[in-house]
Amino acid sequence: AQKITQTQPGMFVQEKEAVTLDCTYDTSDQSYGLFWYKQPSSGEMIFLIYQGSYDEQNATEGRYSLNFQKARKSANLVISASQLGDSAMYFCAMREGLNDMRFGAGTRLTVKP
Amino acid sequence: NAGVTQTPKFQVLKTGQSMTLQCAQDMNHEYMSWYRQDPGMGLRLIHYSVGAGITDQGEVPNGYNVSRSTTEDFPLRLLSAAPSQTSVYFCASSYNFGRTYEQYFGPGTRLTVT
Numbered sequence: 001a002q003k004i005t006q007t008q009p010g011m012f013v014q015e016k017e018a019v020t021l022d023c024t025y026d027t028s029d030q031s032y033g034l035f036w037y038k039q040p041s042s043g044e045m046i047f048l049i050y051q052g053s054y055d056e057q058n059a060t061e062g063r064y065s066l067n068f069q070k071a072r073k074s075a076n077l078v079i080s081a082s083q084l085g086d087s088a089m090y091f092c093a094m095r096e097g098l099n100d101m102r103f104g105a106g107t108r109l110t111v112k113p
Numbered sequence: 114n115a116g117v118t119q120t121p122k123f124q125v126l127k128t129g130q131s132m133t134l135q136c137a138q139d140m141n142h143e144y145m146s147w148y149r150q151d152p153g154m155g156l157r158l159i160h161y162s163v164g165a166g167i168t169d170q171g172e173v174p175n176g177y178n179v180s181r182s183t184t185e186d187f188p189l190r191l192l193s194a195a196p197s198q199t200s201v202y203f204c205a206s207s208y209n210f211g212r213t214y215e216q217y218f219g220p221g222t223r224l225t226v227t
Contacts, residue, residue, distance in 0.1 A: 004155075033213050045156075045203065045218035052213055091155060100146060100171060101205075101216055103155040 003027065004092050004104035011109050013082045020067070021077045021107045023092030029053075032096045034075040036066065039089040039106070048090075051075055082111045115139050119204050119219035126194040126226045134189040134222050136204030144207045145187040146171070146216070147179065149200040156203065162187055194226045 005024045013019035025034065036048040051059045051066045059066040067076040079086055092104040120135045138145065146161035148171075158171030162181040176198060178190040187206075191198060201223050205216040 009153075035215055037218075043201070043221050045205075047215045047217070050213070050215055093156075095214070100158050100161050102158070102172075103148075105153060105155040 003102045004094055006092055006104035006107050008107045009105075011107055013079075013109065013111055015084060015111055015113050016081055018078060018080045019082055019109065021079070021090050021092075021109065023075045023077065023104060025073050025075060025092075025094050027073070027094065027096050029096040032094055034066070034068070035093040035095070035101070036064070036075075036077045037091045037093060037103075038086075039091065040085075041088070045091075049077070079109075084111050084113060087111045117204055117206055117217050117219035119202075119222050121222060122220065124222060124224050126191070126224065128194060128196060128226060130194050132191050132194070134191070134202055134204075134224075136187045136189065136219060137185050138187075138204075138206040138217070139185065140206065140208070140217070141184060142206035142217075143184070143209050144214070144216075145181065146205050147177070147187070147189045148203045148205065149173065149198075150203060150221075151200050159189065159202075191224075196226045198224065199226045200224060 032053045034051045038046045049061045049064045051068045063080045065078045089106045091106045093101050095101045117138045143164050147159040148156040157173050160179040162168045201221050204219040207214040207216045
């Protein structure tokens, strides 16, 4: 069963604008972690942000924030003030309890000048 | 710190050949894993290890073997390569295997099987 769903295969955003990348997840565990990774065209996987299931505040890291809605099982990534260097694939991932990490299919973000 | 290193960066194999993808980390991480990335499918877990001497299967283990004799190294062996194993392979590690630990990824190995 698909644990992580990213419904947007591709997204476009104008430079300096904000963009939201969607992620929904499926779990019956109470204890889990949600992660976002960026994969630029060079291919490496770069960790961006983490949200724990027990965290009451939404996580933020610089221009990245995670809009965590636990009841809806969604963990959307918000990138503010988009830059050309933000063009990349973005993956949402979840780690349940002591288990391994599962990834969504990814969203390709293109920032237009 | 070199982080997570993988060799080779690129590899072309003929169907039926075997090979080992190397992975090493210098962060003293307990948890290591191997993923494959295919277009449109994200990353899928092949095998993982929660410490030296302990390995387990992930989502797509068929055709691959692993072993973990040291904390640092986690090689992935392709026993008899098939065109369906053409993919980009990532090795990753994390300090531990709990829900709060992000994984650090190697640069990937692009494998083509003809």
